Amino acid sequence: MEEFLKATLLIVFFLVFSFIASKLFVKREKESFLYLLGVTGEPFVIMGIFLSFLLEKVFPPGKALEIFAPFLIVIIAFIGFLYASNFVVKYIKGLEIKNLLYVFFFFVLSYYGAILTLEEGLKAFFGGYTIVVKDLRVLALSVTLFSPFFIYTEKKESRKKKELSLTLFISYFSSFFAIIFFGLFFYREKVIRIDTLSVRLSFLLFGIILLLSVGLFSLLSSKLKREEVLTLSIGILAIAGGMAVFTATSIITVAAVLSFLYVNMPYRIKEFKLIPHLMMFEKPVFILLLLLTPMFLFKIEGAQIFKIGILLVFIRFFLRAVFMLFLKIFNRRISFAALLPYGPLPLAIAVSYFFIVGRESFIVMGSLIISQLIGDFLSTVYFYYSGKGEVVEK
Amino acid sequence: MIVSISLILFAILLSKVSFQSILPPSGELTFLLGLILIVSFLVGKLSLKIKIPMITGFLLTGIFLGPYILNIITREGVKSLGLINEIALSIIALSAGGELDLKELAKKMGSLSTIILFQVFIAFIGVGFVFLLLFKFIILPPIVKESDVTSFSIAFAILMGTIATAKSPSTTIAIIMETGSEGNLTDTVLAITVLKDVVIIVLFTLSMALASEIALGRGGLDLFIFYELFLEIIVAILIGLFIGLLLALYYKFVNRYNLLFLIALSFLISAFYFQFHFHFLLSCMIAGAFATNFFKETRESFHSSIKEASLPIFIIFFTITGADLNLSIFKKYWIFALLYVLIRALMTFLGTYTGAVIKKGGKEIKYLSWLGFLGQAGLTIGFLTIIERQFPSGGGILKDIALGGIILNQIFGPIGFKWALVKAGETKEKISVSI
Numbered sequence: 001m002e003e004f005l006k007a008t009l010l011i012v013f014f015l016v017f018s019f020i021a022s023k024l025f026v027k028r029e030k031e032s033f034l035y036l037l038g039v040t041g042e043p044f045v046i047m048g049i050f051l052s053f054l055l056e057k058v059f060p061p062g063k064a065l066e067i068f069a070p071f072l073i074v075i076i077a078f079i080g081f082l083y084a085s086n087f088v089v090k091y092i093k094g095l096e097i098k099n100l101l102y103v104f105f106f107f108v109l110s111y112y113g114a115i116l117t118l119e120e121g122l123k124a125f126f127g128g129y130t131i132v133v134k135d136l137r138v139l140a141l142s143v144t145l146f147s148p149f150f151i152y153t154e155k156k157e158s159r160k161k162k163e164l165s166l167t168l169f170i171s172y173f174s175s176f177f178a179i180i181f182f183g184l185f186f187y188r189e190k191v192i193r194i195d196t197l198s199v200r201l202s203f204l205l206f207g208i209i210l211l212l213s214v215g216l217f218s219l220l221s222s223k224l225k226r227e228e229v230l231t232l233s234i235g236i237l238a239i240a241g242g243m244a245v246f247t248a249t250s251i252i253t254v255a256a257v258l259s260f261l262y263v264n265m266p267y268r269i270k271e272f273k274l275i276p277h278l279m280m281f282e283k284p285v286f287i288l289l290l291l292l293t294p295m296f297l298f299k300i301e302g303a304q305i306f307k308i309g310i311l312l313v314f315i316r317f318f319l320r321a322v323f324m325l326f327l328k329i330f331n332r333r334i335s336f337a338a339l340l341p342y343g344p345l346p347l348a349i350a351v352s353y354f355f356i357v358g359r360e361s362f363i364v365m366g367s368l369i370i371s372q373l374i375g376d377f378l379s380t381v382y383f384y385y386s387g388k389g390e391v392v393e394k
Numbered sequence: 395m396i397v398s399i400s401l402i403l404f405a406i407l408l409s410k411v412s413f414q415s416i417l418p419p420s421g422e423l424t425f426l427l428g429l430i431l432i433v434s435f436l437v438g439k440l441s442l443k444i445k446i447p448m449i450t451g452f453l454l455t456g457i458f459l460g461p462y463i464l465n466i467i468t469r470e471g472v473k474s475l476g477l478i479n480e481i482a483l484s485i486i487a488l489s490a491g492g493e494l495d496l497k498e499l500a501k502k503m504g505s506l507s508t509i510i511l512f513q514v515f516i517a518f519i520g521v522g523f524v525f526l527l528l529f530k531f532i533i534l535p536p537i538v539k540e541s542d543v544t545s546f547s548i549a550f551a552i553l554m555g556t557i558a559t560a561k562s563p564s565t566t567i568a569i570i571m572e573t574g575s576e577g578n579l580t581d582t583v584l585a586i587t588v589l590k591d592v593v594i595i596v597l598f599t600l601s602m603a604l605a606s607e608i609a610l611g612r613g614g615l616d617l618f619i620f621y622e623l624f625l626e627i628i629v630a631i632l633i634g635l636f637i638g639l640l641l642a643l644y645y646k647f648v649n650r651y652n653l654l655f656l657i658a659l660s661f662l663i664s665a666f667y668f669q670f671h672f673h674f675l676l677s678c679m680i681a682g683a684f685a686t687n688f689f690k691e692t693r694e695s696f697h698s699s700i701k702e703a704s705l706p707i708f709i710i711f712f713t714i715t716g717a718d719l720n721l722s723i724f725k726k727y728w729i730f731a732l733l734y735v736l737i738r739a740l741m742t743f744l745g746t747y748t749g750a751v752i753k754k755g756g757k758e759i760k761y762l763s764w765l766g767f768l769g770q771a772g773l774t775i776g777f778l779t780i781i782e783r784q785f786p787s788g789g790g791i792l793k794d795i796a797l798g799g800i801i802l803n804q805i806f807g808p809i810g811f812k813w814a815l816v817k818a819g820e821t822k823e824k825i826s827v828s829i
Contacts, residue, residue: 008665012658019648019655070424227705228435234706235431242425284654355421 007067010054015291018047022287033384044290045373051291068292070238072351073251075292077237077244078285079348080179080255081262086172088263099166102332103173106323107144110174113319114140118311126307131363137185138353138364139308142371143316144178146171147343167338175345176256182349183253250352252345286344293347293369305363309370313378316371340379342372423474426467431706433459434713447808449568449712454805456716467717475714477664482711483564484660484667487675488641489700490567490588491634491682492693499585506582509749509759510590513742513767514559514597520741521734522555528730529554533795538788542609546785549609550792553781556601557774557796558738560594562804563587563675565769568708569808571701574822575815579758583766583811588679591773592627595673598777599623606784630673634680637663641681642689645696652699675773715771719801723794731798735806738799742767762814769807770800 021043025034089095115136122129131139224232240258244251320339327334350368354361434455441451459466467475499506530547538546566587570580600623637659644655667674686693724731746764749755755763778793785792815821 008662012662015658016644016648016655019650023648023650070427073421073424074427227702230702231431231435231706231709235428235435238424238428238431240428242421242423242428245421245424284651287651287654 007055010051011291014047014051015287018044018287018291021047033380044287045369045376048291048293049369049373071288072292073241073245073355074234074238075285075289076251076348076351076355077241077255078234079289079344080252080352081233081237081259082285083345084176084179084256084259085263087176087260095169099169100173102166102327103170103177105326106170107174107177109323109326110144110316110319111140113322114143114312114315117315117318118308121311121315122307125311129304129307131308132360134185134357135361135364138182138349138361139312139367141178141182141185142346142349142368143312143319144174145342145345145349146175146339147341147345166332167335170334171338176260179250179253179256179345179349182352183250183257244352245355248356250349251355252348252352289344289347289351293351293365305366306370308363308367310374312367312371313375316375317378337379337383340375340382342375342379347372422471426471426475427478427710429466430455430459430713431709434709435705438709447569447812448572449565449708450805450808452709452712453716453719453808456713457719457721459713460717460719460721462719462721467714472714472718475710478710479714480664480667481657481660482707484663484674484678485656485700485703485707486564486567486711487678488656488660488682489571489704490563490584491638491679491684492686492696492700493567493570493584494588494679494683494687495581496683496687498581502582502585505749505753505755506585506589508753509582509746509755509763510586510593512749512752513586513745514590514593516745516748517558517738517741518555518597520555520744521558521737522551524733524737525554526551528733533730533791534788537791546609546788549605549785550788552601552605552608553792554734554796556594556598557777557781558734558741559590559597560770560774560777561587561590561767562769562771562773562807563591563679564711564771565804565808566766566811568712569766569811569815571704572708573812573815573820575820576822577758577818577820578756579763579766579815579818580820582755582759583763586763586767588683591676591679594773595627595676596623602780602784609785626673627676630676631680633666633674634677635684637677637681638684638688641685641696642692645685645692646689649695652695653702656699656703715804718775719804720794720797721801724798724801727791727795727798730795731802734795734799735802738803739764739768758814758818762818765807765810765814768803768810770803774800 025043118136118139119131122131236258237255240254241251244254317340320336324334324336324339346368350361350365353364434452437455438448438451441454442448456467458464461467461469461472526547529550530543534543534546534550566583569575570584641659645652648655663674663678682696686696743764746767747760750760750763774796778796782789782793812821
């Protein structure tokens with residue numbers, strides 16, 4: 001209990017400290033570098049790394065995670081749900097075959113490009129580390145992800161709507177595919193823990209009821225009050241997250257599928273109230289994720305994850321630049337600044353991965369945290385020094 | 395309706411396959427939390443349709459899902475959710491304090507203290523006397539040695555009288571928030587609830603010392619007890635002021651992610667409580683009152699963040715409270731439990747009425763306010779655990795009878811209080827029934 005008190009003290013201290021730091025950053029002028037850092041959530045990742053280091057001193061290994069696991073599960077489910085809520089098919093601009101082909105190309109280029117370059121890159125630049133296949137797959141998938149929460153756009157006067165809409169289109173589809181593929185990859189990776197017929201049947205029934213609830217919820221949510229919608233959403237996400245952990249499948253994928261079904265139910269979109277309500281909690285949830293995820297960081301040898309993380313950042317930047325060049329061939333442009341930020345999805349995938357394979361996921365998690373920290377920092381630097389942009393908080 | 399029935403059916407099915415044994419711990423806890431939130435919410439909504447408070451619906455859901463009926467929330471589940479429960483209780487207590495207007499409280503201090511005095515005195519004497527007879531002639535003779543029956547009866551009657559004076563601040567605040575009530579009755583009940591907490595803590599400490607002296611020949615009423623108690627209350631007040639100051643400073647200078655901060659703060663308070671066992675309810679109430687009364691700019695942000703969090707918190711807290719109620723005990727001692735509830739209700743009415751008549755209170759205070767003091771929960775259960783520990787022979791029976799009474803009080807208390815608020819015309823009736 002003494003350990004619990006110390007850990008709680010540390011977390012609250014760091015949380016408040018991060019809030020203050022973020023407030024100070026965001027208070028700066030919109031064009032300033034610190035403002036950009038504040039918006040990307042950089043203070044929280046840095047605080048999270050300090051925090052995880054201190055928590056490791058206080059707690060025996062794995063204990064901190066045990067306490068915070070339910071919170072993380074709900075947070076990951078929330079991020080998956082919120083992200084996929086953008087995916088209202090009939091309102092997606094630019095839904096045409098040509099654009100889908102661009103997405104397909106981007107996805108294949110990023111995924112296979114990362115698989116090919118990651119291991120070779122490590123051997124060439126860092127003296128060789130071998131990554132197991134499933135880790136490699138997750139790391140490669142993270143390269144296909146976009147930040148759904150912060151969209152970098154060019155200044156209003158020079159903003160080209162067509163460019164941005166293609167960027168958004170690719171970002172929605174590519175990230176959605178990545179989340180679905182991630183779930184499919186690992187659904188059969190591990191032996192499913194359901195072992196008796198009655199349990200299987202009851203969980204099948206559960207699946208049907210959950211889908212039914214989501215459907216009805218989507219129809220009724222326009223009639224509910226804000227706090228009621230929120231309560232039901234947390235409930236559904238907690239059930240979905242708990243179930244995902246139980247069946248050793250991806251939390252973020254389950255939540256994203258539910259969200260996709262929810263937003264694509266046939267009903268009048270004007271009454272659609274859930275997403276704006278949930279968006280209010282987007283930042284606190286992102287902050288908690290950034291603050292809690294680095295808890296995994298010091299569980300393994302730091303040098304390895306640091307090297308993988310750095311390499312991942314450069315592979316990501318490189319592949320996106322290649323994609324831009326590819327688009328140029330077809331005379332299409334895309335906002336490079338909008339391609340860069342990491343956002344919470346890679347971390348959410350990493351934590352989902354933890355709940356599938358357990359401690360074996362630490363290399364992936366550590367690497368993604370490092371790449372998030374460095375990648376978002378570099379994209380902020382790029383954005384700032386390119387001198388032509390502003391951050392629009394979505 | 396369909397969703398709620400499907401989920402409850404699913405919950406029943408799950409109980410048959412005892413999923414808890416196969417879910418990994420973190421998955422199980424998260425799953426349970428989700429199940430509680432959805433099923434309790436839907437049952438709460440249905441209960442509104444039949445004009446009973448949502449929290450009664452939450453409690454009933456807890457009882458049904460709990461270890462004594464469906465066993466979906468197992469004893470281990472209740473234990474694992476203990477921390478979340480403490481966090482919820484901290485937030486409820488903070489909001490109870492935040493609702494207090496100290497200026498108004500100061501104006502009404504005379505009438506409030508008179509009502510508290512009569513409530514406590516009459517409930518203590520009335521319930522104590524009836525249970526003195528019951529313990530001496532019916533309950534204790536088969537259990538304790540003949541020579542000890544009288545002394546134990548007196549000791550237990552003192553403790554039973556004290557238990558009868560306790561009430562549940564969380565129930566009061568939940569009903570007030572649920573109904574959006576405002577007015578004289580609401581303010582009086584809330585103020586008495588908070589102030590009475592201090593009186594009850596003092597009374598319980600004194601009663602324990604006296605009962606131990608009478609029944610066990612140890613404990614005694616010496617000055618050290620007063621000193622210790624005084625120190626405990628002072629420490630609780632100081633902690634409360636410190637938390638309140640933190641809260642106010644945060645709202646004043648940062649004022650971002652307020653809900654997250656409130657949850658983090660409650661987490662911290664619970665962690666301190668687990669480590670140091672101070673009167674954290676009192677501290678939280680003082681913190682809430684201090685932050686909102688001495689730092690006016692805090693009030694609005696504080697209330698809006700509390701409002702945002704209140705529904706899931708009430709659901710979790712009252713469902714777990716329901717699941718924790720031991721129904722097997724109730725089956726055994728239901729007659730004594732019922733008697734306890736009826737006498738306590740009568741004495742609470744008499745005490746409140748007398749106090750209100752002396753201080754010339756309004757009709758709503760004289761005839762309706764007593765209904766706000768029937769609910770009993772956390773604090774009372776805490777007292778009973780201490781009694782059982784101090785009196786291994788016989789203390790268990792006292793605890794079981796009172797727990798049986800708590801089950802009834804907790805189910806019917808909120809219904810009564812909501813009815814009183816509606817009758818006094820202080821509710822906003824802004825709850826929409828849409829499922």
